[in-house]
Amino acid sequence: MVALTMALAAVVMAGDPPLRPVADPRPILQDLQRKMSSFDSVYLEFTQERDLKLFAEPLRSEGVMLIGRPDQIRWETTGPFQSILLGDHQSVAQFERTDGVWKKLKLGFPQMLRRVMQQMVQMNQGKLDALTSDYTISVATGSLAVVTLVPKDETVRAMLSSIEVKMLPDFSATREVVMNEPSGEFTRIIFRREMRGVKFPPGTFDQTTPRDIAAVKADFGNAP
Amino acid sequence: MHRNFLVLLLVWFAAGCVTPPPPVNAPRPVASFQPDGLVTQRAVLTARGRQFALNGYLAQSATGGRRLILTEVFGHVVADVLVKPDGTVHVMRSSRLFHPAWIERYVAADMQCIFGGAPDAACPVQMLSATHFVVERRWYKLDLQIVETQPGPQPTELFDEAQKAKL
Numbered sequence: 001m002v003a004l005t006m007a008l009a010a011v012v013m014a015g016d017p018p019l020r021p022v023a024d025p026r027p028i029l030q031d032l033q034r035k036m037s038s039f040d041s042v043y044l045e046f047t048q049e050r051d052l053k054l055f056a057e058p059l060r061s062e063g064v065m066l067i068g069r070p071d072q073i074r075w076e077t078t079g080p081f082q083s084i085l086l087g088d089h090q091s092v093a094q095f096e097r098t099d100g101v102w103k104k105l106k107l108g109f110p111q112m113l114r115r116v117m118q119q120m121v122q123m124n125q126g127k128l129d130a131l132t133s134d135y136t137i138s139v140a141t142g143s144l145a146v147v148t149l150v151p152k153d154e155t156v157r158a159m160l161s162s163i164e165v166k167m168l169p170d171f172s173a174t175r176e177v178v179m180n181e182p183s184g185e186f187t188r189i190i191f192r193r194e195m196r197g198v199k200f201p202p203g204t205f206d207q208t209t210p211r212d213i214a215a216v217k218a219d220f221g222n223a224p
Numbered sequence: 225m226h227r228n229f230l231v232l233l234l235v236w237f238a239a240g241c242v243t244p245p246p247p248v249n250a251p252r253p254v255a256s257f258q259p260d261g262l263v264t265q266r267a268v269l270t271a272r273g274r275q276f277a278l279n280g281y282l283a284q285s286a287t288g289g290r291r292l293i294l295t296e297v298f299g300h301v302v303a304d305v306l307v308k309p310d311g312t313v314h315v316m317r318s319s320r321l322f323h324p325a326w327i328e329r330y331v332a333a334d335m336q337c338i339f340g341g342a343p344d345a346a347c348p349v350q351m352l353s354a355t356h357f358v359v360e361r362r363w364y365k366l367d368l369q370i371v372e373t374q375p376g377p378q379p380t381e382l383f384d385e386a387q388k389a390k391l
């Protein structure tokens with residue numbers, strides 16, 4: 001009884017209605033895809049928090065994610081180190097900044113990385129039906145809309161128990177993505193400054209000489 | 225596809241584990257680090273012409289030892305090792321990417337070479353700057369940069385090998 005009272009008090013204090021699982025998520029997923037498909041591009045800034053049980057504080061990094069149609073993605077970490085991942089349906093490239101110079105890596109097994117990058121594009125474009133072969137997808141709604149993807153492959157599930165994509169209820173912005181592991185540890189990517197329908201300058205997704213991110217941001221008027 | 229990829233990596237790294245390290249005559253590092261603190265690193269591992277970016281988180285304790293956790297691009301832990309002050313090595317977590325023998329033989333050794341304070345002559349490490357190190361063995365090269373250092377005591381559980389059971 002005490003526990004129930006405390007739980008109710010916590011809900012009231014939080015002010016947010018609890019999440020409710022949706023029995024048939026298909027209409028919501030279709031709505032999500034319809035809304036997301038109306039945008040040619042998206043720009044997001046993120047903080048990535050790696051939560052490891054033994055550390056008192058999560059391990060943080062900062063960066064930006066840019067997605068352009070049809071399937072281009074740029075995932076750039078800006079601190080505490082600098083790294084760029086670029087991908088499309090054909091290829092993937094990674095650059096690391098060492099002593100002030102960008103160096104392109106000779107990636108090992110790039111097809112794996114390309115696949116992960118493409119799944120990130122599909123999630124952000126609301127193309128969740130494309131992911132149903134790899135994931136079991138469910139939806140819960142409330143103060144946020146939460147799409148949960150559980151890997152179907154047992155081997156993958158041994159490393160990644162689920163991915164939660166948390167969005168505003170009207171799908172107007174992605175709040176965070178949480179990658180849960182069987183151990184209870186997780187990686188949380190918190191998004192902010194989401195901008196949809198921006199026009200990226202040439203070179204933004206170039207896998208040979210990517211345009212500097214400061215120049216990209218300045219070009220679409222998002223300079224800090 | 226995932227399974228094939230992981231199996232390939234496993235075979236690849238396992239092959240490397242049986243290769244003995246080469247004789248070494250490289251310059252040895254002289255860097256010094258806070259006895260207590262957390263050191264964040266970014267590294268590129270090159271093996272057989274292919275490269276992998278890794279994050280490293282090294283917790284140091286003057287009394288407890290050193291604990292290094294390696295993660296891949298999206299944060300998954302691929303190696304986790306504790307080296308006690310007496311030099312004993314405890315592999316706390318391994319992965320298909322880094323299996324236990326490889327972590328014990330190479331990850332722990334390279335960590336001690338760079339952060340050990342008094343590296344022995346078998347350390348194939350070059351110190352390019354106070355924050356930039358290169359470890360080069362016959363079959364792999366590790367280019368490591370220290371990107372962040374947070375001084376201060378770390379949780380004691382990090383240095384307790386018995387915690388392995390709880391991971």
